[in-house]
Amino acid sequence: MTVLEQSAGKADSANRRITATCRCLNCGELFQRGPRLAEFCGRKCVRAFNNRRMTRGAELYDLLMVARFQREEATTNKVWRAINRLASRFRDEDKAYRAARRSWRRLRAVKETKPLLWAE
Known part of the structure; x- marks a missing residue:
């Protein structure tokens, strides 16, 4: 078998990727997922998913920064409790309006996208 025939065989096998039927993490519709681990039916x-994360993240940002950099004030005002309540509220919204689908990555x-956070 020539090198050209071998490379053609690899291309053929690359095109025959296994697909699976999955449920979109945002809208809940079924879709055919290709070789990548796609979690959404379309752009x-x-x-919509990322906008939801952005809005919710903005609500958490100030509380998280106070908890990290103004610890005495955070402890006095029970900021971690507020953060947890907000997270619980987000999850309750997911259960009520999104059939309990996950709203986080x-x-x-x-x-994979932030490897420096995990460096030791």
Whole structure:
């Protein structure tokens, strides 16, 4: 077998990727997922998901910064309790309006995009 034939065989096998039927993490519709671990049926759902994360993150940001850099004030005002309540409220919204679908990225995805956070 020539090198050209070998490379053609690899290309053929690369095109025959296994697909799976999955449920979109944002809208809940079924879709065919290709070789990548896609969690959304399209770009519109990716945008909606990320916009939700951005809005919720903005609500948490100030509380988290106070908890990290103004610890005495955070302790006095029970900031961690407020952060946890806010997270619980977000999860309750997911259960009520999104059929309890996850509204956060998987830890593996975060680790892959922010490897410096995990460096020792």
